[in-house]
Amino acid sequence: MQIIKGKLPGAKKTVVYGPEGIGKSTFAARFPDPVFIDTEGSTKDMDVARLPEPSSWTMILNQVSDVIKTPNVCKTLIVDTADWAETLCTTSVCTKNQKSSIEDFGYGKGYTYIQEEFGKLLNLLTDVTKVGINVVLTAHAKMRKFEQPDEMGAYDRWEMKLSKGVAPMVKEWADMVLFCNYKTMVVNVDGQGAQKGKNKAQGGRRVMYTTHHSCWDAKNRYGLPDEVPFEYDSIRHIIESSVAGNPISEEKKTTPPVTQPKQEDSGSTVSQSREESPKEEKAAPPVDTKSESVSPPDVKIDERIPKALRDLMIRNQVDEWDIQNVVAARGYLTSDIPVWKYEEVNPGFIDGVLVAAWDQVYAMIKEMKKNDSLVFN
Numbered sequence: 001m002q003i004i005k006g007k008l009p010g011a012k013k014t015v016v017y018g019p020e021g022i023g024k025s026t027f028a029a030r031f032p033d034p035v036f037i038d039t040e041g042s043t044k045d046m047d048v049a050r051l052p053e054p055s056s057w058t059m060i061l062n063q064v065s066d067v068i069k070t071p072n073v074c075k076t077l078i079v080d081t082a083d084w085a086e087t088l089c090t091t092s093v094c095t096k097n098q099k100s101s102i103e104d105f106g107y108g109k110g111y112t113y114i115q116e117e118f119g120k121l122l123n124l125l126t127d128v129t130k131v132g133i134n135v136v137l138t139a140h141a142k143m144r145k146f147e148q149p150d151e152m153g154a155y156d157r158w159e160m161k162l163s164k165g166v167a168p169m170v171k172e173w174a175d176m177v178l179f180c181n182y183k184t185m186v187v188n189v190d191g192q193g194a195q196k197g198k199n200k201a202q203g204g205r206r207v208m209y210t211t212h213h214s215c216w217d218a219k220n221r222y223g224l225p226d227e228v229p230f231e232y233d234s235i236r237h238i239i240e241s242s243v244a245g246n247p248i249s250e251e252k253k254t255t256p257p258v259t260q261p262k263q264e265d266s267g268s269t270v271s272q273s274r275e276e277s278p279k280e281e282k283a284a285p286p287v288d289t290k291s292e293s294v295s296p297p298d299v300k301i302d303e304r305i306p307k308a309l310r311d312l313m314i315r316n317q318v319d320e321w322d323i324q325n326v327v328a329a330r331g332y333l334t335s336d337i338p339v340w341k342y343e344e345v346n347p348g349f350i351d352g353v354l355v356a357a358w359d360q361v362y363a364m365i366k367e368m369k370k371n372d373s374l375v376f377n
Contacts, residue, residue, distance in 0.1 A: 015178065017140065029046060037080065038050050060088060077133050079137050081138045082160070090114055095351045098348065115165035125173075141158050141181075178218060178235075208229065301313050
């Protein structure tokens with residue numbers, strides 16, 4: 001039996017939610033070396049690194065998977081925002097099951113499907129942290145009437161703008177749930193008391209709450225004060241202590257091979273050049289992997305094809321001929337029908353089959369290409 005004691009350093013999972021316009025995206029951009037998955041276009045006026053705007057739920061999952069495969073691309077992955085990502089998730093669930101609304105599934109059944117599908121994203125984001133990349137989820141906040149079962153009366157409280165099945169799952173998944181808001185105070189101005197007199201609001205300072213309260217959800221595992229300024233410096237020591245710890249262990253592993261050749265020093269300039277050249281070669285790969293993963297492949301697709309499918313085709317370097325062959329091989333449509341006309345011939349086919357089941361479609365395309373190459377070889 002193996003027992004592990006002590007703290008385990010690693011990347012952090014952070015959720016930041018609050019009212020619109022308070023600065024959630026700007027706050028997240030202060031994290032180390034961030035890359036955004038911008039689901040709502042909120043970073044278009046910010047000088048940040050971002051992946052192409054996802055047009056489907058499948059595209060979001062693929063983008064997160066790509067980050068796992070190329071961990072040098074960033075130190076922080078930001079999904080901005082979770083509630084807009086859930087909208088794409090809901091659309092995918094409805095389309096896949098041929099429903100026009102999530103309510104068409106019957107009482108509560110559709111929200112169960114959403115919870116299961118959104119869980120796939122959280123599992124992938126957990127894998128992102130396992131390769132040393134911090135994850136930040138931003139979300140909007142909404143007010144909801146809340147009534148405790150053991151108390152009389154109801155009161156307003158802030159919650160994440162997520163469905164009732166997804167919100168608890170996100171809170172459980174995160175290491176920190178931070179609620180940001182404007183701190184205002186109600187002041188009586190006519191001396192007749194707050195209940196009967198005239199009142200006005202004062203303040204408006206932006207603050208961040210880190211622990212649970214009857215009026216909002218929040219948590220942290222690092223002993224933060226209940227209320228801190230809404231600034232990245234308030235949590236910098238938590239985030240960057242884990243990020244800074246990873247490169248040190250890597251340098252200790254790479255140091256011995258560099259120092260060993262010094263034992264056989266012949267004094268010649270040839271041996272010195274051999275020692276210097278590997279250092280230059282080791283510095284190059286991180287730059288190349290980052291540029292390759294961020295830049296989209298150069299594939300030209302008919303613009304009449306719906307954007308959700310077109311984005312997936314460009315991203316995976318799939319042309320229309322590949323789609324037509326797979327569709328014809330499965331017997332859905334004949335191979336002479338252009339892809340952009342699929343919706344006219346079979347309404348709902350593109351979103352309900354090609355986009356919703358893209359992983360299976362893409363696997364069939366790769367298998368057909370592999371078989372074709374074997375025939376020609």
